[in-house]
Amino acid sequence: MATSADHIATAVNESADVCSICIEQFKDPRRLTCFHTFCFGCLKTFVSRSSEAGKFSCPLCRYDVTIPEEGVSGFPENIYADARAKRQAHREEESCGVCEQRAANMCRECDVLLCELCTKLHRALPICRSHLLINLDDSAEGKRLLSRERFCEKHKDEKLIFFCKHCSMVICRNCKLTRHDGHKTVDVSDVVEDARVHLAERKGELEKYVKQMKSSYDTMQFQYVALNVVLHKAKIKIDTSADRLIDMISEIRNKATDKVNVIEKNNESRFEDANCAYTQKQLFLKSQMDHIDDVLKDGLGCDVMTADGEVSERMSVIENEISLATDDFIQNIGNLSIHATSSVQLQYVHCVVSDVIGHVLQGLPKQPVAMLINNVNLGRGKITSITLTQSSNAWVGKIVSPWYSSKYNKICLCNLNQISLKLNYKFGFEVDPVKLKTDGVNQLLRIYNSKNTDTKIRSGECKNLKKEYPQKDENSNGDRCWVDDQDGLVNIKLSSGILTNLTFNPFSNGHPFKPCDVCWGKKDEVYIVDSGSKTIVVYSLSEGFVKALFIPGEREFDPSAVAMDTEGNLWIGEDDGILSVCKVE
16 A cells, blocks of 8 residues: 555655656756755645645655745755756757857856857856856766856955855955955855865764664564564454354454454554654755755855855754654654564453453353461451551451441451461551542551551561552552442553453343452452452453352352452452451462
């Protein structure tokens, strides 16, 4: 599929003497402020169709160009392109238009061919002395394409032979003695070579930016292809899984594939934008270098000085724009969420399939926990949070009876040993439930220690807490999960930026999904307390919903809080104050 970037890239490879609009030899070539050149007629048509508020974008590099007051005719002629076109059109056997000798030059203003002798006579005429001559012999060494004597516009008979450093302009002898008296001036011949060297250095800097952008572009292109490979494999796995479930899964496959196609389309669109921006900047830099090449190769002293000033003024702007362009490339690469060597995108697609399957297969059977290690009754009141320490102890937050306290929650330290789970009330203290949810257990313990120096809690039970906030958790990879009370859902946000919303429970048997707590397991799975179905739902990042757990027994299982310790044991708090520690498979 041909894209706008492809068309621009084609224009980059076109000859410098061909108009990129009409794809023909230049006719009255006009140079824009970005140094790109187009035929006068082509440019006039383009500007009439695309200009807004006195501006338009260059057809090649999209540089914002301000239209001169005179209109398109106010853009300067590209004398280098015009001269090359005229020389290419010249036939070697053509003769001098005055004496029939072999033509050596062409007068651009008079449009007449001249031999060497007639050229000298032509230059001797006062009216013709400042005409621009085009050298027709491209094999002549040491002779430039263009030659012309430059005279002062104010003092018509005076040549421009001095350069005023104060005003940065070429002047004649009379101007030096009058308007520029007292200014520091030098002979043009003494500084023109310095200007050539300076322009060559500027070209070297531009080439550095081109290489820098090329490196960024190559990285972006590699990662773009790598992501497409991952997406392709994801679609293959989706198709394979879907085919096994025959007709019912066909609908699921289509939905999952559509989601991958959206990712693929967005990826392609972002890459296309970045690709186009890269090519435009490349064209912009190339036009600067092409112009410098023209000036360095064939430019007159005055032109070299003028070009040096123009390019020097623009370098700071160019440097800033290229830096921003490179940052944009890196930013665009980050926006693509590319993981060429990981399976994050594939996991996301698997989750899509598993979630849809879960909706279809509502009412799957529940599974008992692998083994109940022990449990303890903490007394009447709902357990609202479980915060584990590195030593397999736990700070448990629970509701206390109104007659017992004016406060709503109390947290206390529970010690787990090999024989039984014991509750140590010595370290229990009341907390505000809102602060428990917003500030976390760690902060509340610090506040307690600052106010109760006699019963200060040991530092080992205050540091490196695991799951210190109710209703949310974070694993070692930086992945987060949390309950959204307002919308009644569970959010899972990976460190890569992928966000998944869980809005149902495939094991609910028709009960509404009411998540009230979550925690991370040891194998990239999330344990969700669903008070609606009264189960612990297990959601895998790679497989989606995998099972629903409960603790069998005579009484009804009614979980309200959950956490997993460093040994992989699952701590479950219940609505009636029962705290259990279980092994899970």
